[in-house]
Amino acid sequence: MGPCPHGAQRSPVIDPALLRRYDAPVPRYTSYPTARHFQNAVTESVFRASIASSNEDLIPSDLSLYVHLPFCRRPCFYCGCTRIVTRDASRASRYLEQLHQEIALQGAEIDRDRVVRQLHLGGGTPTYFTDAELASLMDAIRKAFTLDEGVDREFGIEVDPRTLDTARLHHLLSLGFNRVSFGIQDLDFKVQQAINRVQDPRYTLTLVEQAQGLGFASVNVDLLYGLPGQSPECFMATVEAILGIRPGRIALYGYAHLPQQFRYQRQIPASSLPDAEARIRLFLGAYERFMAAGYHPIGLDHFAREGDRLLDALQDGSLQRNFQGYSTHAGLDSLAVGISAISRIGTLYAQNTKDEEDYLTSLRAGHLPIRVGYHLNPDDVIRADVIERIMCHEELDGNAVEKRHRICFPEYFASSLERLEELERDELVERSGNRVVLRPLGKILRRIVAARFDAYLQPENPDGHYSRMI
Ligand code: SF4
Known part of the structure; x- marks a missing residue:
């Protein structure tokens, strides 16, 4: 389904009862296998050997670089990120010093003719750091790597409107960022209080508008449904306010309440959360408004309007999924620095320590702080390819999979295809020969479709570690 010439998208008729039936815990598939399967043999x-070998490839791939800046001044109660809540600037400076060291160490391993096409600063709150600190971080990155300085580069930064003003937006542009992503979640004051993230709606919306006017190639806003005290009425007011300023991209995530894993979530009483029915209404209400306003759904949880590169990537087949979500450059090796950051070089995942002290000590001793990872076996490589296609695109072409991996698609995936039959009956997918096409409900529930190809997950025995589908 391409964009409607008149702007508005046809909204599919979604049966809430079916959504409810498939509302099970499933991975978000930012990697396959998921990080739960990482082992300490890596x-x-x-990791160094894997980079050295990738430098020797006939055509070494270009690079994506992720920089994790985990510091935040106060905790948002819903947060599930790896982050350090502190107002101690010297603690953050110590981290930054060793981050520079890690950037230099990784850069020394990589051939300089491999270009960083995609750069992402995430957190935490990257804008926790001062303009001078961010400038010196970008200098360190430019010193260690060859950066794409052309218009096709994708250099993004996550920003917290509470740490931003117009001058800082100009500064980010001058450092080379051409994408900016605003954490908003909900503009309603009571919801903001309940999640410990109070930000002035008018100020936030003005900053987003300014960013669009200043020349960032892409401006994204993150919204979150399923928050404490969030009613469909108040969330729709947020949705309408966001549509009023028409950002290029909107990410709509569902809050996953996992208080056993994330300490601050224990501040959110389960009784204050919308129930399953209300979550579905929140999701569908926003989804339908985005479609009616001319946004196109991208993958699992993004919406883009015409002119945004994410929509072009969906249409030209270059959309890809990685640890940061969706991006527009396919086939890059991914390097990542900072605590908990995960690199992927060819068939190897390598993850840094999640412990701040371990991170600092390791780098002071001149060592990369890799602690766990995973070597994809040949079956993982095939399934990772299939799952990424389902997570990004609107159909899976089994004939193309056969050619890429020299397998017989129906034989290789016999049990997965058998498990798809239920999804066919419920009109999530349609099969014709070796083609599996996602129907409107299947696009919303694509994690369920992808899970049918996951050799590590039995959908009959959902794993409560993952977030629920809706
Ligand atoms: S949501 Fe963002 S700003 Fe809030 S605590 Fe988590 S990382 Fe920090």
């Missing part, structure tokens, strides 16, 4: 020397 060490610094394995």
